[in-house]
Amino acid sequence: MAQRIILVTGGSGLVGKGIEAYSKQNGNTNDKWIFLKSSEGDLRSKAETKAIFEKYRPTHVIHLAAKVGGLFSNMKSKVEFFRENIDINDNVLACCKEFNIVKCVSCLSTCIFPDKTTYPIDETMVHDGPPHPSNEGYAYAKRMIDVLNRAYNEEYGCKFTSVIPTNIYGPHDNYHLADSHVIPGLIHKTYLAMKNNQDLTIMGSGKPLRQFIYSLDLAKLFVWVLDNYEELNPIILSVGEEDEISIGDVAKLITEAMGFKGKLIFDTSKADGQFKKTASNKKLKSLYPGLTFTPIQEAIKSSSQWFIDNYDVARK
Ligand code: NDP
Numbered sequence: 001m002a003q004r005i006i007l008v009t010g011g012s013g014l015v016g017k018g019i020e021a022y023s024k025q026n027g028n029t030n031d032k033w034i035f036l037k038s039s040e041g042d043l044r045s046k047a048e049t050k051a052i053f054e055k056y057r058p059t060h061v062i063h064l065a066a067k068v069g070g071l072f073s074n075m076k077s078k079v080e081f082f083r084e085n086i087d088i089n090d091n092v093l094a095c096c097k098e099f100n101i102v103k104c105v106s107c108l109s110t111c112i113f114p115d116k117t118t119y120p121i122d123e124t125m126v127h128d129g130p131p132h133p134s135n136e137g138y139a140y141a142k143r144m145i146d147v148l149n150r151a152y153n154e155e156y157g158c159k160f161t162s163v164i165p166t167n168i169y170g171p172h173d174n175y176h177l178a179d180s181h182v183i184p185g186l187i188h189k190t191y192l193a194m195k196n197n198q199d200l201t202i203m204g205s206g207k208p209l210r211q212f213i214y215s216l217d218l219a220k221l222f223v224w225v226l227d228n229y230e231e232l233n234p235i236i237l238s239v240g241e242e243d244e245i246s247i248g249d250v251a252k253l254i255t256e257a258m259g260f261k262g263k264l265i266f267d268t269s270k271a272d273g274q275f276k277k278t279a280s281n282k283k284l285k286s287l288y289p290g291l292t293f294t295p296i297q298e299a300i301k302s303s304s305q306w307f308i309d310n311y312d313v314a315r316k
Contacts, residue, residue, distance in 0.1 A: 004031045004102075006226070007056055009043060009092055010064030011035025015107070015165075017172035018215030019062065019222055027223070034058065036065070044084055049091035053099045062222055063092050063106040066142075070179040071134055071273065078137030085141035093148050097158050105225050106162045108146065108234055110211075110279050112139040120241055120280035123164065123234050132274065146234055153232050163225055166238040166279055170215025170299065171306035175316040182247060183212060186254050187304050188316055199263040200255065203270040206248025211238050211279060214299035224288060238281045239293050250300075257301040258308075 010016050012035065020035050027033065034056050041048035043065050067084040074081055089106070096104040113121050114129030126146055131139035145162055152158035169183035177188055186202070193200045221237045229235060251264055285291060307314055 001030060002059075004028075004060050005034065005056060005058045006031055006060045006062065007034045007036065007052075007058035008062045008064060009036050009088075010066065010107075012037035013064060013068075014168060014170060014173045014215055015064050015218060015222075018170055018219035021171075022216055022219035022223065026220070038065070043091055044087040046091050046094075049095050050098075053095040057099070059102050060226060061092070061096055061101050061104040062226065063089070063096075063104060065092070066107070067138075069138075070176075070181065073179055074135040074138055081135070081137035082141050085138060086144060089141065089145050089148065093145070093152060093160065096160065097152055097156055101158075103159045103226065104161070105222065105229075106145045106149070106160070108142050108162050108164045110164055110166045110236070110238070110277055111135055112142045112164075113277070113279075115274075119276065119278040121236075121278065122280045123236055123283055126164075126234065149232055159232075161225070161229060161232055162234040163222065164234050164236045164238075164279070165218055166211040166213055166236075166277075168213055168215055168218055170218075170303050171310075172215075173303065173307075173315070175307055175314050177316070182210065183250060183254070183300070183303065184307070186251055187258070187307050190254055190258050190260050190304075191307065191311075193262055194258065194260050197262075199265050200251070200260065201265045201267050202247070202251050203267055204247065204272040205268050206246060206251060206264075206266045208247050208272050208274065209244045209276040209278070210247065210250070211241075211244050211277075212250070212296065213237065213239055214294045214296075214303075217293050217299075221284075221288075221291075229287065235283055235287075236279050236281055237284060238279045240281055240285075241278055243293070243296070244276065244278055245296065250296075253297055253300050254304060257297070257304045 149160040173184040
């Protein structure tokens, strides 16, 4: 088999680092992997994106690079979330076509689904109604990847597809206190509460339910999609509906994993966000029978330990 040159945009982020670790251990030795970081070229620029494709001449692309952020930055900068993601996605997919890429797998997110919906959410519902107003810039830009995948396929025969992960966590996450996702934010807060001998305050009631996927499990699934998933339509990459867990229970797992002995205080004056966003992984399970996930206790333990061991260099 000819050597595959697999270019991973956003290769320095949470998901990219997971794929890098997984491919090193389990990858096909005939594949050459390239993990891009933004200092190698700004994908918002057509010229810089093209220069990257000219330099590496990839045969396959995993497209992860995106402007991502928490609730408040999404609410504050809808124009930037829309434009930057539209530009990145347009440039990357245009180059995938121009350079005759064999296959491109892009990354959507469960937070782009319609706000008013029925549960569980499945892959057919992406365009069924407006997303939550708080992140509409990001959500519409992401939805356009699916639109473009179909258009490139119909018009030029390109083999483009996309995946839809639920909440991701793991080593190399963004542990910023105000602008991170739930798990890394709680790990950082627990770390500080232990250091300062304080109780741990959690925003909201702790009751909302979420599905979390460990970045190394997701990495395995990305490689599986690249090798085996033949559809153009997106596929949800998630743990099962039965694995949905409350924010309060996640906080308990984190404090147990880190040995925190103080009190957990739920600040119910703060917003809870959507109560649940349950996604179905039925399609994934039907195509990948026997799939297993790392138990959340174990994965949270590794993610907290990674933060402690890498405190000086972690994004925070
Ligand atoms: P990170 O924030 O950890 O990483 C983002 C990556 O994108 C980094 O490698 C960054 O490069 C790169 N990047 C950002 N802007 C540019 C740019 N203008 N030019 C070139 N590269 C750029 O994100 P994640 O790993 O968490 O996310 C990866 C994908 O997964 C995204 O598409 C995201 O939407 C999606 N996703 C994430 C979820 C989550 O819970 N984290 C949930 C569902 C989907 P650098 O760091 O070098 O600047």
